[in-house]
Amino acid sequence: MAPPERRATDRTLVPVQELHDAPLAPLTTFRLGGPATRLVTATTDDEVISAVREADTAGTPLLIIGGGSNLVIGDKGFEGTALRIATRGFELVGTTLELAAGEVWTDAVARTVEAGLAGIECLAGIPGLAGATPIQNVGAYGQEVSSTITEVIAYDRHSGETVTLSNAECDFSYRHSRFKQHPDRFVVLRVRFALEDREGLSAPIKYAETARVLGVQAGDRVELAAVRRAVLDLRAGKGMVLDPEDHDTWSAGSFFTNPILTAEEYETFLSRVRTRLGDDVAPPAYPAGDGRTKTSAAWLIDKAGFTKGYGSGPARISTKHTLALTNRGEATTEDLLALAREVAAGVREAFGVTLVNEPVTVGVSL
Incomplete structure (x- = not known):
């Protein structure tokens, strides 16, 4: 490289x-x-x-x-x-967008939609700041930032210089990047995106749930504002839009990433599904390249017996979405981790699949 x-x-x-x-x-x-x-x-x-x-x-x-x-x-x-x-900076020139790391992500998405530019409209409502998006390769509802990021400007702690990394140099993959692989090396300062001007229409709709809500077919383009609104409504219905008054949103969104299984692991997983749930049950499955298959962490958690609202303590699964672990107001971090460990152990016992936490842990681990 x-x-x-x-x-x-x-x-x-x-x-x-x-x-x-x-x-x-x-x-x-x-x-x-x-x-x-x-x-x-x-x-x-x-x-x-x-x-x-x-x-x-x-x-x-x-x-x-x-x-x-x-x-x-x-x-x-x-x-x-x-x-x-807490840096600020939103610069839009034609279809090229540059964001300071401290820009509020969901506000930036709203502004690009207002400008009639497509590429990140399905990422509306995701909490956090722009600088975190390349680290995690943030994605939702069929879009990932890796599809539109052209460059990331970062401070390289090893060399003591500011560097500009191209999209290829960021080594993006599912919820992963070069920045996540080397967490103590780069500090993201600015992110540049190449968006698309389709006269107010979105990028092709890829996610089945979004298409259903919008009443269109996968691959169709829809008015940008309608897509953003649909995504915000979907996220709100799952407790994934921050609300200080709603403890179902006191979370980190999806706590576990969707597992990606090798062909051998997937066959073993299917065998466990048949044994536990019957021959007529088919788990969600999506091609993940190189013969691998991605399945749904939310489905695994639910079918392992951890349903919405699970828990009796101050840390519980959201009442709106099984992937969100929440602080009901009086929880400690150890309360949260105890719940996460219980869920992960239950899924592993039921299906032989190891869940991986999506949030970064500081001073603690699962």
């Missing part, structure tokens, strides 16, 4: 806002986790780089926080510097 394009970065340290013994729970959608030794809020790229350099030079552990929608922080908190990304 060719080395990423590089440019020099001003090495001047820039003052930033900071707090000590700072609560982190309010900065996460779970509302869970203990305090950070030090919390720094950066509002410009230079401030981000300055804070990262300072921590790296001092050998201080560093935790990057964006919208907190993909974080599970331990009850003891974080001993080190937590860096909150």
Whole structure:
């Protein structure tokens, strides 16, 4: 792989806002986790780089926080510097979009829809900030950001320089990327997208549920605003749109990724399904390339006996969606993890499939 394009970065340290013994729970959608030794809020790229350099030079552990929608922080908190990304920048020139890492993602989607540009309309309502989207290769309802991202501008902690990585250099795959593979190397600063002008129409609808709600066929193009509205309604119906008053949304969205199985693993899985549920039951199955098959984590959880609303403690499965684990208001991180472990163990026992958590864990693990 060719080395990423590089440019020099001003090495001047820039003052930033900071707090000590700072609560982190309010900065996460779970509302869970203990305090950070030090919390720094950066509002410009230079401030981000300055804070990262300072921590790296001092050998201080560093935790990057964006919208907190993909974080599970331990009850003891974080001993080190937590860096909150609060940069702003929305630049749309023709069909080319550049977002600062701190831009609120769902607001950016709304603005592209208003501008009549397609490519990310099915990603409406996803919580978090723009800088997190390439890390996770965020996707929903038949779209992934990897389809529209052209470049990611990031600070490389190894070289001490700002680098520009092409789409290919990001190594995107299902809910994965080069940034996720090397979590302590890159700090995303800006993301560039190539959108599509189809005179107000969406990209072809790929997801069956979206097509059904819109009353169209897969492959059809629909008015952008209608697609965005349909996706928001679908997400809200599953508790996947943040609402401070609704504890069903105090979650990280989908807690587990959809398993991707080899041909051999899939045959073993089908055998377990037949034994447990009968010969006439067919689990969801989608081609995943290289002879592999992707199945549904939500289906596995439900069929293993963990239905909507499961749990009697302060951490429970959402009443709207089996993939969302929620804080009912008084939970601790350990309460949440106990539920996650119970669900994962139950699915493994029932179907021989190991679920993998989607949120990043800090100071804890499943």
